[in-house]
């Protein structure tokens with residue numbers, strides 16, 4: 001039998017055609033006080049493919065000065081038969097994507113691009129630990145929903161308050177920890193919750209949050225001896241910088 005130290009997760013990188021699609025807003029739903037779901041639909045969704053919960057699409061939104069800017073969002077759920085795609089927006093004070101989502105109404109149109117590629121993580125994984133803030137929650141929730149029945153998974157998600165928690169329907173063996181915080185650049189609560197999680201051999205840890213928070217979480221995991229191959233960490237946004245991400249910390 002292969003000793004656990006020699007076992008590595010398998011990461012498959014799949015390329016897709018980076019097609020641009022104009023879609024129509026079908027519905028807008030306030031899931032929680034700080035999370036808004038837009039359901040997008042339209043014939044242009046034909047052929048859309050998102051192979052991993054870590055995927056992102058580029059959303060083209062007005063910049064408020066007559067131009068267009070792009071922002072990254074997770075394909076939260078896609079139904080190729082019914083022909084819709086859900087995107088969940090974590091609401092914050094500023095930013096063209098957030099402002100566009102807040103003002104969107106059924107019948108409005110928007111362009112998306114991608115995903116250009118998918119990173120599918122598999123192999124001899126025996127359990128998962130998923131850590132992040134509300135911008136990572138769409139990816140975390142999707143991953144848990146799509147997980148094999150009985151797979152042990154711990155999620156640690158920082159949200160503004162108890163009303164921002166979400167129910168995640170899954171047949172995986174899911175243990176959810178919610179951290180309530182006022183400052184999304186404060187890693188203290190997430191670090192404390194992560195410290196309490198047992199990192200057994202063959203546990204894959206996935207982290208996404210504000211870049212400095214994600215970096216501190218990653219460092220805390222590595223300091224506990226998890227081999228780096230068993231970890232992915234990303235900065236989904238950078239405090240004080242518009243349109244800024246660090247896809248691989």
Ligand SMILES: Cc1cc2nc3c(=O)[nH]c(=O)nc-3n(C[C@H](O)[C@H](O)[C@H](O)COP(=O)(O)OP(=O)(O)OC[C@H]3O[C@@H](n4cnc5c(N)ncnc54)[C@H](O)[C@@H]3O)c2cc1C
Nearest residue numbers: 056073074090092095096097098135238239240241242243
């Ligand atoms: C792979 C990937 C997937 C992502 N998926 C999602 C997703 O599904 N849902 C989602 O909501 N976000 C997601 N994000 C994060 C999202 O792209 C950023 O939050 C983005 O900056 C929002 O754009 P904006 O136009 O609203 O703000 P920007 O114009 O980019 O930023 C304006 C200001 O707001 C700050 N800011 C940005 N985001 C936040 C925040 N969440 N809280 C507080 N301040 C913030 C910036 O530091 C800046 O000062 C994802 C990012 C990546 C890299």
